[in-house]
Amino acid sequence: MSNIKVELTKSPKPKPVDESKLTFGDVFTDHMLIVDYDEGQGWHDARIVPYGPLSLDPAAMCLHYGQEVFEGMKAYRADDGRVLLFRPQENFKRLNLSNDRLCIPPVDEEFMLECLEKFVSIDADWIPKAPDTSLYLRPFIIAVDPHLGVRAANHYLFMVIASPVGPYYPEGLDPVKIYVETKYVRAVKGGTGFTKTAGNYSSSLKAQYEAKEKNYTQVLWLDGVERKYIEEVGTMNVFFKIDGEIITPSLDGSILGGITRKSAIELMRGWGMKVTERRLSIDELAKAYDDGKLEEAFGTGTAAVISPIGHLNWGDTKIMNINNGEIGPVSQRLYDELTGIQWGKVEDKYGWTVTVK
Amino acid sequence: MSNIKVELTKSPKPKPVDESKLTFGDVFTDHMLIVDYDEGQGWHDARIVPYGPLSLDPAAMCLHYGQEVFEGMKAYRADDGRVLLFRPQENFKRLNLSNDRLCIPPVDEEFMLECLEKFVSIDADWIPKAPDTSLYLRPFIIAVDPHLGVRAANHYLFMVIASPVGPYYPEGLDPVKIYVETKYVRAVKGGTGFTKTAGNYSSSLKAQYEAKEKNYTQVLWLDGVERKYIEEVGTMNVFFKIDGEIITPSLDGSILGGITRKSAIELMRGWGMKVTERRLSIDELAKAYDDGKLEEAFGTGTAAVISPIGHLNWGDTKIMNINNGEIGPVSQRLYDELTGIQWGKVEDKYGWTVTVK
Ligand SMILES: Cc1ncc(COP(=O)(O)O)c(C=O)c1O
Ligand SMILES: Cc1ncc(COP(=O)(O)O)c(C=O)c1O
Numbered sequence: 001m002s003n004i005k006v007e008l009t010k011s012p013k014p015k016p017v018d019e020s021k022l023t024f025g026d027v028f029t030d031h032m033l034i035v036d037y038d039e040g041q042g043w044h045d046a047r048i049v050p051y052g053p054l055s056l057d058p059a060a061m062c063l064h065y066g067q068e069v070f071e072g073m074k075a076y077r078a079d080d081g082r083v084l085l086f087r088p089q090e091n092f093k094r095l096n097l098s099n100d101r102l103c104i105p106p107v108d109e110e111f112m113l114e115c116l117e118k119f120v121s122i123d124a125d126w127i128p129k130a131p132d133t134s135l136y137l138r139p140f141i142i143a144v145d146p147h148l149g150v151r152a153a154n155h156y157l158f159m160v161i162a163s164p165v166g167p168y169y170p171e172g173l174d175p176v177k178i179y180v181e182t183k184y185v186r187a188v189k190g191g192t193g194f195t196k197t198a199g200n201y202s203s204s205l206k207a208q209y210e211a212k213e214k215n216y217t218q219v220l221w222l223d224g225v226e227r228k229y230i231e232e233v234g235t236m237n238v239f240f241k242i243d244g245e246i247i248t249p250s251l252d253g254s255i256l257g258g259i260t261r262k263s264a265i266e267l268m269r270g271w272g273m274k275v276t277e278r279r280l281s282i283d284e285l286a287k288a289y290d291d292g293k294l295e296e297a298f299g300t301g302t303a304a305v306i307s308p309i310g311h312l313n314w315g316d317t318k319i320m321n322i323n324n325g326e327i328g329p330v331s332q333r334l335y336d337e338l339t340g341i342q343w344g345k346v347e348d349k350y351g352w353t354v355t356v357k
Numbered sequence: 358m359s360n361i362k363v364e365l366t367k368s369p370k371p372k373p374v375d376e377s378k379l380t381f382g383d384v385f386t387d388h389m390l391i392v393d394y395d396e397g398q399g400w401h402d403a404r405i406v407p408y409g410p411l412s413l414d415p416a417a418m419c420l421h422y423g424q425e426v427f428e429g430m431k432a433y434r435a436d437d438g439r440v441l442l443f444r445p446q447e448n449f450k451r452l453n454l455s456n457d458r459l460c461i462p463p464v465d466e467e468f469m470l471e472c473l474e475k476f477v478s479i480d481a482d483w484i485p486k487a488p489d490t491s492l493y494l495r496p497f498i499i500a501v502d503p504h505l506g507v508r509a510a511n512h513y514l515f516m517v518i519a520s521p522v523g524p525y526y527p528e529g530l531d532p533v534k535i536y537v538e539t540k541y542v543r544a545v546k547g548g549t550g551f552t553k554t555a556g557n558y559s560s561s562l563k564a565q566y567e568a569k570e571k572n573y574t575q576v577l578w579l580d581g582v583e584r585k586y587i588e589e590v591g592t593m594n595v596f597f598k599i600d601g602e603i604i605t606p607s608l609d610g611s612i613l614g615g616i617t618r619k620s621a622i623e624l625m626r627g628w629g630m631k632v633t634e635r636r637l638s639i640d641e642l643a644k645a646y647d648d649g650k651l652e653e654a655f656g657t658g659t660a661a662v663i664s665p666i667g668h669l670n671w672g673d674t675k676i677m678n679i680n681n682g683e684i685g686p687v688s689q690r691l692y693d694e695l696t697g698i699q700w701g702k703v704e705d706k707y708g709w710t711v712t713v714k
Contacts, residue, residue, distance in 0.1 A: 024505070032415055053413060055410040056411050058410070062420060063419060063497065063499050064425070064497060065562075066555025067562070068421070068555075101560075103563055103566055138505055142420050147383060148518075149382040150558050150565070150591075151565075190541050191542050191548075192559075197556065198422055198425075199554065200423075202459055202556060203458075203554070205508070205509050224548065224581060235507055
C-alpha cells in the first residue's frame with residue numbers, strides 16, 4: 001500500500017446525525033480517491049485527498065462525448081464492528097468490461113481494490129450503523145483531455161467517492177408498481193447495454209419520468225430489436241417465478257450483468273431451486289399470468305438488493321397483480337440471505353465478503 | 358442584450374500564428390459563455406467570462422449519468438470582414454429536441470442565439486482567415502447537481518466555447534475509405550440517435566477504432582433492428598447517387614437530423630435533382646454497385662461539410678470502389694455551393710446566413 005499517498009482533511013465535515021433519515025447519494029464523506037491516467041505513463045499517482053471540487057477544462061472530453069464509466073458497491077458495518085465489502089472483485093472485473101467497450105484503458109483490478117479498501121478504511125467512521133444503511137461507494141472514470149472531436153481520450157481520472165445511504169427505495173421492501181415500456185428502448189445488441197456507462201442512464205430518464213407521471217415506480221425494459229423480450233426493470237435485473245421455476249433474461253449483450261443477479265442465481269441454485277437464464281417475452285409472461293402461474297417477480301441490484309414487483313402494466317390494458325401485491329417467499333428469502341451475508345449476520349458460505357483492514 | 362454580463366480577460370492568449378496548420382478542437386479562445394439553470398428560477402445569469410476551468414463536484418451528475426447535450430456550428434470570416442453564422446436557429450431548435458429527449462429543461466432559442474452572437478463578436482479576432490478555416494462553436498449543456506441516483510438534475514450549465522479550426526479531415530475533400538459496421542450499433546429507434554447527446558459518441562468509439570486499425574477512416578452505420586438499413590457515416594449523414602437519383606436515409610428516430618443534410622437536400626432539389634429520403638439497405642446499395650448504378654457517395658456535416666466516399670468495404674468480401682475513388686460532380690458542387698454561402702462568396706438565395714453584429 002506504500003504507493004497510495006494520503007492527505008487527510010483538516011476540516012472534517014459533521015456526519016449525518018439521524019441515520020434513520022439518510023437519503024440516497026446526497027451526502028459525501030471527507031475524502032476521495034484519485035488515480036491519474038496519462039498516455040504513455042499508464043495509471044499513476046494514486047492518492048486519497050480531501051473531498052472537493054474537480055477543476056475540469058470546459059472542453060474536457062467527458063463533458064461532450066460521454067466517455068465515462070462507473071461502478072456501484074457498498075461498505076457494510078457488521079455488528080462486531082467489521083467493515084465488509086460484497087464481491088468487490090466482481091465490480092472491478094465489470095469496470096474493465098465497461099472500459100473495454102468504451103475504449104478506456106484497463107485498470108489493474110487488484111491494485112484498484114487495494115486503493116478502494118484503503119479509502120474505505122480512512123472514511124470508515126462514515127459507515128452508518130442503523131438498519132438497512134451502508135456506505136455507498138462510487139468508483140468512476142472520466143475522460144479529461146480538453147479536445148473537441150470524437151476520439152478516445154489520452155487522459156483519464158479514476159475516482160472513488162462515497163456516500164452514507166439509507167434504502168434506495170423509500171418504500172423499502174414494499175412491492176413496486178412497474179410500467180412495461182413499449183416506446184423507449186434502453187439498449188440494443190451491438191450497443192453498450194452490458195456496461196455501466198453514463199449514456200445508458202441519461203437515455204433512460206424519459207421513460208422513467210413518463211412512468212412516474214402515471215404513478216409507476218419504474219419501467220420494465222423490452223429488447224430494442226423485437227420489442228418483446230424482457231430485459232431489465234429500471235436499473236435492476238429482473239426475475240420471475242413461473243410455475244415453480246425461476247426465470248431471468250440471459251445476458252445477451254444488451255443487459256447489465258448484475259452482481260446481485262449473479263449472487264441471487266447462485267443462492268437459489270444452492271437452495272435446490274430451478275433457475276433458468278433465457279429469453280422471456282412479455283407475451284409469455286402475460287400468458288403465464290393468465291394461467292395463474294406467475295407466482296413472483298422481483299428486481300435485483302446493489303442499491304435496493306431485492307425489489308419485489310407487485311403490479312405490472314402492459315399496454316395500459318393488461319394489468320398483472322402479482323402475489324396479491326405482497327412480498328413473495330423467494331424475494332423475502334433472497335433479501336434476508338443477501339443482506340444477512342452483506343451485514344455479516346449470516347454465515348458467508350460462498351466466501352463473498354471481504355473484510356476491510 | 359442588456360442582460361448578458363461581460364467580464365473581459367486580463368490576459369489574452371496568443372492566437373495561432375500559422376493558420377494553415379490549425380488542427381480541430383485543440384485551441385480555445387479567450388472567453389466562454391455560461392448560463393445557469395436552477396429549478397424554480399429557470400435559465401439565468403447569462404455571462405461571458407474569461408475561458409477557464411470549471412469547478413465541478415465529483416458527484417456532479419453529468420460525470421456519472423451522462424445528462425449532457427451539445428451542438429456544433431461555425432463562425433466564418435467573409436472576405437469583406439463580416440462574420441457569418443450558418444442557419445444557427447436550426448442548431449438551437451435541435452438543441453431543444455435533444456433537451457426534450459434527455460429531460461433537460463428547454464432553452465429560449467432566440468435568447469441563446471443572442472448570447473452566442475455576443476460571444477462570437479467578443480472573440481471575433483479568433484476567427485481565422487486562411488482558406489477552409491473557421492471558428493468552431495460548441496454550445497453544450499451539462500447536469501451539475503452533486504447527486505448519485507438516476508434522475509434528471511435540477512441544476513444545469515449551458516455553455517459555449519470556441520476553437521479556431523482547420524479542416525476536420527486532414528485529407529480534405531479527398532474521398533475516404535469506409536468500413537460497413539456489422540458488429541456494433543450506433544443507435545436504435547426508441548433510443549437517442551436523433552439527438553446530440555454525449556453517450557451516442559462514446560458508444561461509437563470502439564467501431565471507429567476497429568475500422569481505423571483496418572485502415573478505414575470511418576464506419577458506415579447500419580440500423581440496430583434489422584442490421585441492414587444504412588443510417589449514417591461516422592458522425593455525418595450519408596447520401597448516395599444511384600442511377601441519377603439522390604437517396605439519403607429518412608429520419609426515422611435513430612438518425613441525427615443534420616443541418617448540412619437538410620441544406621444539401623434543399624440545394625439539390627433547387628438544382629432540379631431528384632432527392633429521395635427513404636430506407637436504403639446495404640444489399641440494395643451493393644446491388645446498385647454491381648449493376649454499375651452507384652455513381653456517388655458522400656457524407657455531410659458541419660465539421661467536414663462534404664466528405665466524398667471513395668471506397669466501401671462490406672463484410673470484408675464486398676468492396677465497392679465508387680466513382681474511381683474520385684470526387685464526384687454532385688459532391689464537388691455541393692461543397693462549392695455550401696462553403697461559398699458559408700464564407701459569403703456566393704449569393705445566399707435561401708437566407709441561410711446570419712451576420713454577427
Ligand atoms: C442497468 C443496471 N442493471 C442492473 C443493475 C444491478 O447490478 P448490481 O446487482 O451489480 O448492482 C444495475 C446497478 O448496478 C444497473 O445500473
Ligand atoms: C451523429 C451525427 N450525424 C450527423 C451530423 C451532421 O450534422 P450537421 O450537418 O448538423 O453538422 C453530426 C454532426 O453534427 C453528428 O454528430
